Amino acid sequence: MDSIFVNSKNVFLDTVNVKDYIQLDRVSTIYQSLKDSIKKPLKMILLYGKPGTGKSMFLTKLYSDLSEENNIYLYQTPILDENEFYKTLAQDIFNIKYNDELNFTQFMKIVKDKKTKQTPIILLDEAQLYSEALMEKIRLLSDTRSIKFIITLHKTEKEDLIAKEHFKTRIWETIELVNASNSELKIYIQKKLMKANCFDTANMFSTKTVNKIYKLTKGNYRDTNKLLYTLFDIYITYEQSSHIYPFNTTHIPNKFVEMAAIHTGLINA
Amino acid sequence: MLNVHDLEKRWKSYKIKSFLPYFIITMILFISIPIVYIFYTNDNANVLLHKSIIQKKNLPPIAVTKEENKTIPAIKNITTKKSLIIQKVPLNKEIQTLQPSMDFMQNIQHTSAQPQYIKQQNPKKRPTAKKIRKKVKPKIIQEVIQDITPEVTPTKKEPKVVITIERKETKNDIYEIIKRFKNNNNPALSLFVAKKYYELGNYGQSYNYALITNQINSNIEASWIVFAKSLVKLHKKDKAIQTLKEYIKVSHSSNAEILLNEITSGRFK
Structure with a gap:
């Protein structure tokens, strides 16, 4: 029988899986507004935020929810070659296979x-990796209103420039995703563990522990996943090795959280 | 499996690093507070010392001995303290400090002649005379101290003494003059006494002394005038008028005539 810590550790594997999607109040509101925006005759929708705020998960969830009813396509990995980009879209949307080059x-x-x-909906993740020329052509494509684009961008100064100047004149919907707050982080962690039936470990996360985690990760979902994955890895290591550590299932010692943060690089020791 | 040993070591070094600033701050505070306190107290002590040095510099060497002797509470202790002072002060210094003491000698001689006036003067100067004397000629000092020490205690009641000065002076003057008059029968003195008694409102005595003056010398105009005024004040207006008339016949005194007119007209009462 696996230890409770092993199951808990696997919960926090940093993968983009729709099953792992945690419905938080604020996120669900944003998600609903995004779904509503898709129904509107908008050419493009921009989803932006700092790395680890759940943009990819958001797109995956949207794709999962709308794929049955809508003509929707998700591209998690950017297609950087322009010719390849057009050929992939032609094949996926219109089912036309081109062996030769296909230009704009x-x-x-x-x-x-x-x-x-x-209207086909194209979900483009990590759009900041696309060239400016290709982004301009995507804009022109969206102007035809024949294809609707939902793109995600990392929020940096440069990307803000794209969002505010380059595309601002178009009819766009922009949605920003942010890090979780203290209370949201606690709900996120506990919901995630309870979803995997790890009730004991979910109860270990007191407000004090979550605050400590929040202090280290600043509410970033990816960092939190990494930290908690390592945290439970530490538990497992102590459990399996000859070190007998007085485990207390009522709370997580700060030492373990800090050790996990050191291991993941959140603390520079 | 995580290398927990390494992670624990890193965690320990991290904790040391994280506590180091607090430790340093605490140590600095622990060290600096006593240093500041010592510095401050030393500074105050230096200031006080400096002040005392300045005071010492400003005062002549005698002043030190003066202050010591000011505290002498009673005559009984004087002889013992005298010997102490003599032991402390070297002979050379005595010679130097003796110079101003001669003035005090004079003062003491002067004041001893008029013991009643000494009380009214500044009593603080007196002890200086004592001490200086002690050093110079022990035998003289004993005499002086015996004279002066009783005056040290009355200084506390200084205000009362001061209040009675004026009246005492006047009465003393009269008694002095009466004594002198009894010795030499000088009509000027008896006339002075008569005038003084008249001023003090003792009209009976002023009448008596004016009469005595007139008996010694019947040509003193002022004496007859005081005599007449005293009679008026003693409600013997007719006798006063009669006396003045007889005197005017003999002397033709204009002042007597003026007084007579005033008495008869009722302006002088």
């Missing part, structure tokens, strides 16, 4: 000629 003009012609019943 040719793709535009296909988009105009091949009308679909539903």
